Amino acid sequence: MMVRLGQLLASGIPVREVARLLDAESYLVTTRSRSRYAGDIVSFDADRFVSDQLQSGAYLRLPVTASQTSEVILPAGEGTLHVGLGEGIEPKRTIPRTRYLIEVLTELRLDYHLLDGALSDEMVRKQSYKRVYIPSVTRLVFVCNEEGSATFVAHVAETADIEDLSGRSKEELEQLPHVIRLVWTGDPETWKAQLSEFIARDLEQLPAAESVDAWFTISDVAQQVLLTRVWVRNKLHALADQRPEYVVRSGKAWKFHPDLAVQVIELARPVPEDWISFDACWRQLDWPARNTAYARLRAVEQTLGGGHSRVYRYQLLLSPDLFQRLKALSAYERQIRDEWVPMPTMVKRTGKSITWIKKRVEDAQGEGGDYLVTLGSTLYVHPEAAEQITFATSEFLALGDPPEGWLSLGGVQRALDDDSAHVHAQLEKLTTEKVWASDWGTYARWKGEQRILIPTRYYSPSLVAMLKSNRVAQAAQPLGSEYGTTLTALADTSGISRYKLEEYAADYAVGQIGPPARPGIHPVSRQELLFYPPQFVQYAKQRQAERPSSVAPPDWITLSALRARFQLGKKTLKDLADSYIGQRLEPAPTPFLHPVTKREEEFYPPQFVRYVETHQPTRPKAAPDGWVSRQRFWQAHDKHRQWLQRKLDEINAVGQGWCEVYLNSRGNPSRFLHPDCVAYLELLLGLEDNTPESCLDGGLTDLLE
């Protein structure tokens, strides 16, 4: 603003005239001249004018160029009455129409050029007509502040018309079809509204007409708002990020669309008095770091919507509403920090993993209760849940180590060279017998050299030895049929799973279908076991036969087999299955008996296989030649991975196929960079290392093309 005001004052238009133009005659300062031959010195208090404008929040858009001509604008026509020197006629009132016009142009955000005309002696007018040309909408306005002087708005087809129109008389102007005469109604607002309408009539159709020359540089805006260029630059660039078409590079300088400039000027508007500075707010609040408070502020502001904080003269000021919310949030967070238990502490207390604790907390919390809260990056557990879990897990911490030579289930299975579920079942049985009670126990699990707090059963060497001899004896002499059969033996011989047999046995007992199972001494192991009569065997086989379509059609397949075929992750396949089921696609997955495991399993139709083929996420392959993994790249160039991430985001590497997932050397999916991308990044690195900042600005965008 200062620049344009300076231009205006230096344009050759007399200072008094400028003041009249702006309806700002109160800013004229008269200083008595020291020389008595000279008149008083009249000057315009530009500083006061600008600061008042800033205070009031209403900025006048000053002309792009202002000049004075020695010619009369809209001279009197032939038929006009000449009234001599105008003596004896009452001086006409002044109406600040120019000021109103400038206000209208400011509202419409239009740039304009001002020309002040001369007065001639034989004219009635005491004030000159001004010519205002608005290039973006090709409008020409003739305006005069003197009472009774009409205002004319003309549409200009060619630039040559401007001079032509200026030389005509008012009467001639009125006759022209593309000229509108605007009369003073006595009310500034209606006059302004009419003027605005005439000027902006087809403004919407002409948005692009505004030439880039009229756009604003950073300095232009900075001088308007009286804030530093850095602040303005940041604001402008931030806005321009959202409207890339609103910023151009003109030579060395950036130029911004007037809309952006206006927005920034808006941002510099003073804020209400009850707003509080961010630092004052932070000092009253209870956050450890200033940055934390700043992050919270941004988060809260986002939920509130805009307009609750504003930077004014290097001060980030917050609305009272925002401040209250931050205060409440800080109190809430303080309470969490003081009373709740941080996750790391919980891990130490219980000796369990974070996932484990999380699951228990979720179980512990009631309806709608929120027992887990993340503050910053620490997870806090509600005190009640924490206490409950700590109490419940004290047993884990008390877990001892298994005695030397004792074996876990896996160990027993390896010792017997039999990894079937049968071993597990046998151990289960043995551990219920009092005889063996001291030969097994629950201890902490050992995984290689590591002690893990999972209660795990370990079995003594003598128990294992017994099991071994038992199995040898069993092999020699199978169970006698005259006693009936045990469930385990039946499972082994019938092919029906022991889980199903248990289920059938329960139904058999409840329904009293045949003679009940009776306890007896096993001829080989001398254990007391339950023996089931032949009727039960028959019943079990019947139940088994009744199971829905016991064998799957040949092309139906289980999820796990499908997983092996497509090399898909568990979760990926599960998601695909869920979506298949969710869409109610036919035929639906159906339970069948698995030919090998003899268990009932969910089988999926061949349609699902095709569904997976078409919907599966593209499975990574080995990287083609020349592609480099992200990790290798940032490590090789001694850059942080975030640096790389940022650069890739900037050039939209994923969008243009410069970044793809391939298998890395470990066989895991990882992101790889296209050779071109690598070349570009290396070029970038070279530039960053070797050239000053200024070269980077313009050069890189070209390189990207």
Next chain:
DNA sequence: CTAGTAATACAAATCGAGGA
């Protein structure tokens, strides 16, 4: 005071191994 950079911290997602 803002915006940018780098280092660090944390958490979510995922996988295979092992036990029940």
Next chain:
DNA sequence: TCCTCGATTTGTATTACTAG
């Protein structure tokens, strides 16, 4: 088949610091 674990990768928040 389900669960838990540690290991690993990846994404994002926090922190510290700097230039302008």
